[in-house]
Amino acid sequence: MNGSPLRRIGTGWLLVLPFLALVVALFLGPIVNILWLSVTDPEPGLGNYAALVTSDNLVGILWTTIRICVITTAFSVIFGYSIAYAMVHVAQGSRNQMLSLLLVSFWISVLVRTFSWLMLLGRKGLVNETLVNIGIIAEPIEFMRNELGVLIGMVHYMIPYAVLPLLAVMQNIDGRVLSASRSLGATGQQTFWRVYLPLTRPGLVAASLLVFILSLGFYVTPAILGGGKVLMVAEYISVQILVTLRWGTAAMLAALMLFGVLALLFLMSRFMKLSTIFGGAKA
């Protein structure tokens, strides 16, 4: 009952302390360990990081990763935007159905989804077989085992992640503001570009960040759909750890990704409040 607020905060901390300790030990601990590895293995110093400028191979991999992530983000967010828009504007019943479908796709393992694409678009997949059999094409189209395949798989996997933050923002938009725009003489298109799109910007930023960051760590999809020809950072790291045993390089790349993501978040936070982005609240 009585007792200063400070005292109460103190008790609160006591309650969460065990979990806090657990998080620090199990989460921050390994991260520190990796940072440590990246500057000590195979020998102390910044040699691992120097490879970033000296090794063409590494630069190529990073470039591929960033390119694929950017393209994936762009397409996922565009598709996600249309889906979220449709979900907000259909009747309540259909919206619930669409939402369940969206959530179901979260539960299907990435492995299953990736292999379904192989069966659908592979050289002997459904689409190519059909097209060849009815004679529209002579040779199977190379959908898979290249960057296109990786992109198809990744965009497909990421769309639900783009939809959710966009949906949250769109549901919060006051319909009267859009009516106001119409009553002031703006056509539907003008209303979309000048009012609707700017109002959904926090959702766009959140969706882009989310998809981009998740894409950076993608492993299974590029490995399978890229057919070994498209090497992204995550796969490269695993090769370093499991095959070539250059743990220092792997740790360096992991650290690089970590700092890259943090830097991205920091940059974004300079432009808008992160809490409004992730809270999905009004701008």
Add this chain to the structure above:
Amino acid sequence: MIDGAVSGGLRLKALTKRFGSFTAAESVNLDIRRGEFLTLLGPSGSGKTTLLMMIAGFLDITEGDILLDGMSIAGMPPEKRNFGMVFQGYALFPHMSVRQNIAYPLDVRKRPKAEIEARVDEMLDLVQLQDFGHRLPGQLSGGQQQRVALARALCFAPPVLLLDEPLGALDKKLRVEVQDQLKDIHRRVGTTFIYVTHDQEEALSMSDRIVIMQKGRIEQVGTPEELYQKPRTRFAASFLGKSNFLTKDGALYALRPEKIDIAPKGAGQGPNRVSGTVRAMTYFGSVLKYDVTVPGMDEIEVDADAWRGGAPLAAGAEVDLSWSDAAAVRLERD
């Protein structure tokens, strides 16, 4: 006048709106004169917003027609109608500054920059927000936001301005202030105002004419004075002001509380007189309100002038109530 509106006469012909089997507006016939301040007054759910949204073009018409200066505008999309609209809750664009908000209707019409700037300045003057042009709506008080919404809706000189309870979110004192400003702006721009409210005082003090609505139908139309002095139905009499109801010779009469004289028993005079007992007296400063029980009648409410009406009568006092023949208005229907 700033704009010298050249049009703005509206005619609603048997306008009907049904939502499924529910009729929200039923066969509304109304002539709205160019430049007038017309108020739609009615309780919640009486169809005021529905009517306004049909005029604005946001709701399809089930039956009937809307004519603007003689031409049908039914089926025309809202952005083509060129009607200004002030929404309940203002609906300002939160991501645009006050200036950008006001400039919006001209922007989307692709008018030249210089013209827009000049017009926005003029509008800021009109609503007295000269120093607030660069703020975002979120940084304004409710009353200021209301004025931005008004300036934005008037910026493109619409022939008709539709206002849906624009003062609903303001506190009492501010409301009265903004009412005066609104009235003044109406005089200056000469636009037809169609104003929705469920506040009877607001309707009485601002309107050229009032439309009393109930259950999707028009109950009565007239100037504030006509409606107050000559209500035609029980609903009109009780919704606009207060009223006692009497039956005499099988007809129903409305009798305003302030038109009844109250005097100690035996002192009453006049053609219509009844005797009763004061059940309660309430003091309102300028007015004393008496609730008087009269045998064989409903309780009668009397408003007496506190200054000229003599000494207050206490609860329990035996009194005479009297009124002139003209004071009781015969109603057409219940």
